[in-house]
Amino acid sequence: MTGASDVLSISAPLPWQAEAWSKLQRQFAADRLPHAILLAGPQGVGKARLALALARFLLCSQPVDGLNCGKCHACDLSGGTNHGDFRWLEPEEKSRVIKVDQVRELVEFTNRTAALGLRKVVVLAPAEAMNASAANALLKSLEEPASETYLILVCHRLQGLPATVRSRCQMLRFGVPAAAQSLPWLEGLAGAGERSRQLLDFAGGRPLLAAQLHAQGGVEQLALIRSALQGLFHGIGNATELNAALANIPLEQLLQHLGTALQAELRLLDQRQVVTPAARAGFGLLDEVVGLQRAVDQGSNPNRQVLVDALLARIQQELGEGGLGAKIHPAPGGAVL
Ligand SMILES: [Zn+2]
Secondary structure (H helix, E strand, C coil): CCCCCCCCCCCCCCHHHHHHHHHHHHHHHCCCCCCEEEEECCCCCCHHHHHHHHHHHHHCCCCECCECCCCCHHHHHHCCCCCCCEEEECCCCCCCCECHHHHHHHHHHHHCCCCCCCCEEEEECCHHHECHHHHHHHHHHHHCCCCCEEEEEEECCHHHCCHHHHCCCEEEECCCCCHHHHHHHHHHHHCCCHHHHHHHHHCCCCHHHHHHHHHHCCHHHHHHHHHHHHHHHCCCCCHHHHHHHCCCCCHHHHHHHHHHHHHHHHHCCCCCHHHCHHHHHHHHHHHHHHHHHHHHHCCCCCCHHHHHHHHHHHHHHHHCCCHHHHHHCCCCCCCCC
């Protein structure tokens, strides 16, 4: 979803990125665009899109209104994978890691003269996929950037990036955009109405993730999973049935659903409810899910079934008998635990 292939002739930033984009444009116009730019924020909010738009703008020989023109030779090439001055570095197939050899090749590339004579641009996505030696190999390029060379680092997890790398970049942070901005964009892809709203909800407000869910289809299946998870949190679900419903979902997505559903549940709690033991158990579970997501992200490959069984059993056990809702929300006339 983030590669440099399959793009339109003009790459524009997304509607909710206008502010960041105009900052970059102002810096560029003043000839003060930093050579290392770090785009940080949760996955699925469009950082890679912005990286692509900026890269193609910098490579274009005659940008129009602050965007790549979409017509010149450079734009032809930067829309595919054949631009000699453009590298999009991501983990090689089947690997989750950007390796030191990839970065060494990249450093060599940055030291060469631009083939088309304008600029060179490198995008690392996600930058935290670099292992320690890869990050080390990159440091020198960040410290003493080659002339007319721009490094754009896309980062979903800042804590996964060494401070030595972070501190050498200008950082732009991106949060989850307001639905008022992302929903119209999503509706352009998935159609107006309830479906887009639902997709955005499933994606925890992250529009690119919502678009991906839309492209994969099966929003109905997602709705089933979500309501089954909610049932489990409220002690009315059945872990075995849920387990069966989840059988065909990749672990990464499953953890994603679990995290988002749990977050949505916990977000409903008020100040008093948030300190109850059941709520604490809920937050503990969320921490655990996030930790698992990170581990899987970094290439850990746990036994899926064992993990899912254990997680669902824990939800039932800790939030169990009556579930999160019943434990936290007082029964009519009853006291809050
Ligand atoms: Zn152009």
